Amino acid sequence: MQTASETLLDVRDLSIEFLHRKGNLQAIHHLSLTMQPGEVLGMVGESGAGKSLTGAAISGLLQEPGRIKQGEIWFQGQRIDNLNDNARRQLRGKAISCIFQDPLTSLNPVLTIGQQLTETIRTHLPLTAAEASERAINLLTEVGMSSPAQRMHQYPHQLSGGMRQRVVIALALCVDPQLVIADEPTTALDVSVQAQVLRVLKRLCQQHGTAVMLITHDMGVVAEVCSRVAVLYAGRIVEMGPVAEVIRSPKHPYTRGLINSIPSMRERHAFLAQIDGTMPRLNTLPDGCAFHPRCPNVTEHCQRQQPDMQFKHLSQIACFNPYGETP
């Protein structure tokens, strides 16, 4: 039964900190986002920006010394961040599913593909072994594996990287979750295989109506697969909106700098447009806006105060001096 508000995932003012003997380090600051059923949201940012951490908090995989300092996570109208471990585990795997970066370590090397699939299916659904096996074979066909019946008896090391990642996708989707959190699912794969795997992911999620939170540092992947994108910097979302708008006319100076620094095949210049400096570490965040030391649009106001998210056109920006629409 659908509740009045159809929102699938609602993260409200989430803050995550790491306990440290010298004082706690805050990694995520007041992060808020929503996801609708069936949509594909991209989380983009550099290493250390906090995108994997957000995914971990939502799926309940956040470990000590990290913990949620404040904020709430609502899933399908229910609050989930304060559930106990058992309830969280039931949720994870059934309603929220995860895909990680390295397909080699995501699969158990001593069990066959078939055993892993059927085990997962039977943990969450009341099926007999034969029914689970059949469902597994159907899934393998859906993800585009050739001769799925034979693959069921193979071990992970006998498959190539692309095929393993397809198995991981099949594992993630085998119990029909509402939300899949994919943390850099194609980073470890070759370019041509990457394209295939992304297409599989996109197609399956459209067919099953599954929402996907795609965590990546590759803007190109986001442009291919996602409908909305959130750009993270130093633990905050600095820009969030429809993919076409964010990529075509980025408004936050960081997003604009990021997109400009990607080498493009169309224009070849001697030097790429680079953003000077590096993203600050957790314990050396500057006052005010975290990006201001590197920002071309910086003013004195930026150095003292943290900008809130405001709506501009179809996107939300956290900036005092954003760019306008690109003509």
Next chain:
Amino acid sequence: MKSEKVLPPEVLSVRDLHIRFQLGREKRSALFRRGAKRELHAVRGINISIRQGETFSIVGESGCGKSTIARALAGLYVPSAGSIKFAWQAEDGNVGRVQNGTQMIFQDPYASLNPRWRIGRSLAEPLVLSKKVGSTRQARNYCGQLLEQVGLAAHDLDKFPHEFSGGQRQRISIARALATQPGFLICDEPTSALDVSVQAQVLNLMRRLQQEHGLTYFFISHNMAVISHISDRVGVMYLGRIVEQGTVEEIFSRPAHPYTRLLIAAIPQFDNPSTEREPIVGEAPNPMSPPPGCAFAARCRFAQPLCQQTMPPVHALSEEHQLECHFPAAVAAA
């Protein structure tokens, strides 16, 4: 009067390079009969010519042999057949390329520096080993200058690698590579492990250093966009062979080989996201047992029986542009 283009001198010439690795034996077929030798033929006949001051790139996916070539050029592997000749040396195959004016930078910034050594010692090591200085202390001022050249500070000499980010460590590796003032730099996927914004900084740094010092780069990557940006000439590798070679304009504007087209099509078009990418079929064959003919035949829509049986010859489409195929006209026209 025809104006003749004066080409810079050739600094590296690779002829018919083969590299094979012995990997133990197959299982025994009988008690006193050892199994057949298993061999990985990683590089199967490569011809490259690189001129001074240019950036020659090899692009290909994992398993195609590009890293193997890089290490062979660096002197870490001995060629099984063929030759590698630098302009300034007599013979090949010896470790210690620094004498030959060659250095290398690597992919993983976290493993490129000894974690227990201070940066100053790591930077001075090539100088100490090639006997240009007696000890790390003597090279201190020079190493400080090296660090400043790559955008860090001289006082960073006393720090340990773990105090730096990935991008900064890559800069330190570049500084170390420049310590002995080489003319030729082998770059094995130096930006693959870096974020996009850091990658831009490192690529810009490498370009600036090339202009300042007149360096020649041998650049390896699987990222076509990066290759298109920094290369002068490109070689596309597939399963141990270069299937297409040419200037960067020729390769990217008029790609001839189907595999090159596949690689270009596989790049996410983030500035034009609505275009649906070409369907890509199949995966690379097992490098342990390459087919006798063209390795790409199984995935090629122009394939004929001839392609699977015999090795395709090399055709010159233009002065620099070479294609390895049995049916160059049909393939290039498509």
Next chain:
Amino acid sequence: MINDNLPVRRRTRMAQQWRAFTDSDLLWLFWRSKSTVVAFTCCLVILLCSVTSHWIAPHNVFDTTTFDLMDSELPPSWMSGGDARFWLGTDVQGRDIFSLMLYGLNISLIIGGISVLLSVMLGVALGVLSGYFGGLVDTLIMRFADAMLSIPTIMFTLLVSGVARVVIPKELMGHFAPAILTGAIALTGWMQYARTVRGLTMLEKGREYVMASRISGATHLHIMLRHIVPNVLRPVLVMATLHLSVAILTEATLSFLGVGMPPDQPSLGTLINEGNQYLFSGQWWIVAFPAALLVILSLSFNMLGDWLLDALNPKLR
């Protein structure tokens, strides 16, 4: 350009290192664990006593003129019949137990310490060679280690001691006993280091900084000594601390069995052996105090090594 000598600011660098150490996680973990602090203090006190034994021992037990059969078998000073000169009592020859313990401690620590040091050197050297070169060298060394591991420690050391006794004339045994013991214990301990180091060496060998060094013209020796060894020593340190208490106990066992240190240069084990005979005649102090010291000694080192194992584990950081 290259040959100038900028003065290295040594003092500020040392001050920097000291501050980094006092501020480090390691020290903080140390203070948090009360049992480790106690163990460390015990180790420190014991080591101090051992080093200063020559000065703090009230009697010189090696000089036969200083003790007197008339003083034999006196109980500890706080019991009736005890003598204030001999705090913990005397043994059958009239030697002060406390002084004997101090000298015995000295000998136990020296033999234990040097044998561990030799084990480490031998094990690390063979392990690095094995992991670095691979192939035939690796096979030979590792199979040799396997063979050594299949021989029980005590049996091997008994064998070595037994052979030594036959070969070396009785008068010279006193001189050679410590060296033989040390060598025997060292030969049984190197295998664990070799195995651990071999695996780590194979890992480090393939790293890019080693490749960079090779390209710059480094010899194999340079790479092994300067790159590989410093990076594989961390687990060795932990194992050595634990091994120290094992080595001390092994030496004590051998001396207890009578094939270790001779009675005129007693180690703690020899003392326990001697005292054991008198346990049921009532002179319990001859065995009790040396035994207690041995227990405290090996327990302290063991606990310290155990803590180091957790503290130096990078995954727990």
